[in-house]
């Protein structure tokens with residue numbers, strides 16, 4: 021049997037296992053371990069289990085251990101903890117109070133505020149997962165409290181979380197820059213406008229959805245007087261201060277985007293303690309509540325990493341990208357096929373894994389079409405971001421379900437997302453068709 | 467077992483506090499005494515192991531591993547009980563692979579001079595040992611879940627929500 | 630027909646990536662397609678820190694080991710990652726190659742790790758690139774914010790520099806925001822990562838050409854090949870070092886030109902002579918640590934280093950009398 025076929029079968033088995041309610045991490049990791057063993061055992065043509073045994077163990081260990089044993093990813097548990105602490109410290113409720121009284125007249129006002137909040141958070145964090153987990157802990161419970169439809173309350177944040185990598189700083193642009201030797205600062209600048217366009221697109225989705233079905237986002241009946249609205253706005257100072265400190269720290273050269281997570285958590289804790297909303301001895305019990313969620317989410321990511329190793333071994337991504345190389349096609353068909361391939365891979369694999377597996381083959385082709393690598397990078401990152409909210413493996417959705425501790429079912433989140441996916445495809449088409457949208461800012465800076 | 471898991475979760479929470487303090491101290495030290503905390507990257511990496519993996523046992527007991535339920539909700543209860551057994555079995559496969567591999571790694575690093583670079587030249591085995599501890603309790607809990615779910619599937623009664 | 634699975638931790642960009650591709654092409658071509666190489670990039674199978682064990686077990690058949698990541702497990706390789714006496718990159722590769730293919734103790738250790746040594750990669754000497762005033766003498770170091778991306782930066786901590794720990798790919802943004810002022814880099818990498826847009830000075834630290842990167846093949850895989858195929862792979866290894874050294878030299882010259890000529894050129898700075906002497910003192914502790922690591926694996930550090938130094942002299946003489954291979958008419 022062809023190795024790539026093993027890869028395709030593995031994906032099919034993952035879909036099947038996920039459908040029958042096998043936990044996501046077990047499904048991905050289990051299939052990966054068994055398939056890797058099979059690939060190694062048949063390496064020489066005959067069945068040789070003894071060598072396959074140790075190689076499979078070693079590969080499973082190094083994939084999962086290296087994922088967890090990471091300096092860069094330390095920001096994710098810290099940001100998940102931040103969401104929890106900020107909630108207990110009253111910081112998030114105040115923003116929501118303000119959003120509620122100010123945006124009362126807007127259809128789905130608080131959901132729009134959440135998307136905007138995701139945009140703001142994206143400016144301090146380079147990771148979509150961190151964005152979805154923090155904002156999910158902050159925004160969604162407040163929307164549920166205001167009786168928003170759970171689908172709207174979750175889907176808006178899962179989609180908003182995908183802004184994390186388009187708006188700088190961005191881990192994905194850094195990796196893309198390394199693989200293409202293009203300027204990371206130009207990529208950062210290029211991602212900004214597409215990020216804003218995506219944000220406007222999500223806002224449009226919310227407005228249209230709520231117009232069509234007003235009951236999913238109940239509006240307060242009473243009109244809040246101006247002085248109360250101003251009071252509500254003024255009470256947001258802790259959140260504003262946190263944001264200013266973090267933005268100032270990153271862009272003022274005091275700390276890195278990775279370190280920002282620790283500073284934010286420290287800041288929120290001190291604030292909560294000084295306002296007597298959190299007692300110092302409650303900090304450990306408070307954090308303990310978030311740890312099982314963090315563990316479950318990371319275990320999915322660790323298993324996904326083993327799955328990436330399987331895809332590398334089977335050469336599945338090579339065989340997919342190879343379809344492009346063999347066909348003599350024009351640039352338009354090429355771009356359409358690129359989109360299809362990344363959307364398919366995005367169904368199963370994490371963004372970093374996809375880049376590592378595909379860019380080495382993809383980029384020479386892009387260069388042979390004489391396409392702009394900065395613009396192409398924006399298209400790729402947008403595609404990878406879409407993959408975070410497509411079934412069956414949608415990391416943003418899983419992360420959100422995790423931080424909500426099962427309050428909203430995954431299927432429900434996915435069912436709320438198709439509208440956002442629709443607008444994402446529209447934005448994607450715009451980005452592909454009009455390179456100016458990505459290149460205007462970086463060009464004007466030179 | 468509950469008590470051990472409580473302890474594991476507490477250690478994870480303490481690890482998060484340490485991460486937060488270490489990274490903040492590093493930034494403050496850079497600004498105030500013009501020098502960072504030595505070996506900060508290695509210390510953060512090592513702390514990530516208990517912070518992330520220690521809570522896996524508790525998460526398993528609380529059935530907090532995320533799954534997609536839409537389709538399975540249409541299945542008869544008896545089928546779902548057998549699927550739960552099957553799922554736990556898959557979990558045991560992964561956990562066993564990681565436990566065995568982790569043990570090998572631990573044993574090798576423990577019996578050699580393996581260490582990181584930097585100022586303190588931290589040995590490599592403690593991180594591996596923490597990994598093994600985390601996965602061992604995860605696996606024990608998984609086997610427990612497997613046993614409970616198997617009994618439920620055989621007897622036809624619903625399995626307990628949490629263990 | 631055999632397919633070798635190869636794992637490369639870095640991207641498929643840059644001089645070394647070219648050489649990695651060259652190995653794959655040459656093996657396929659010279660075996661008439663009997664042995665093919667399936668190349669993975671970006672550590673798709675495993676990262677650098679797991680490379681030694683993974684290659685020994687056969688997770689991949691071929692790949693690179695970096696001394697700094699297995700300094701205690703494979704100190705013989707990390708020897709060339711220390712600050713030794715300065716030598717040309719090509720000389721360093723030849724010297725390490727000869728040492729690793731003739732020294733019986735090293736070969737026994739390679740057997741123990743279940744890998745077949747193929748070739749060594751060398752880097753050009755490190756440079757210190759800074760935005761702003763830069764480092765003109767070692768007494769400028771105290772308080773200067775220097776990116777701490779690996780062990781070569783350790784001495785700046787000793788000198789009172791303000792080390793800012795960060796992954797190498799964060800350096801650009803760090804320098805842009807003012808989080809760091811200086812970073813140890815390579816001429817070629819400085820240009821590739823666009824760091825040249827931000828820097829004002831380049832200090833020549835007279836660092837060595839590090840040569841602690843080795844490509845190895847899993848021993849079982851290697852033994853399963855025919856003697857002819859084994860010899861072809863060995864020869865490809867030797868040829869790749871010449872191929873790579875030529876590319877490296879060209880890229881380094883081009884990069885230095887970009888860095889030091891034209892608009893926005895950086896200023897080249899030399900330290901006072903006594904500062905260079907002070908630096909080699911500062912490197913002593915790391916050499917002592919390395920000797921301890923050598924002793925822990927049952928090797929005599931002094932003896933092996935003496936042998937390497939002899940080989941460096943031998944190959945320097947070859948370079949001086951015969952010229953570099955690609956410059957010989």
Ligand code: NA
Nearest residue numbers: 142184187189
């Ligand atoms: Na961002």
Ligand code: NA
Nearest residue numbers: 366367407413
């Ligand atoms: Na997906």
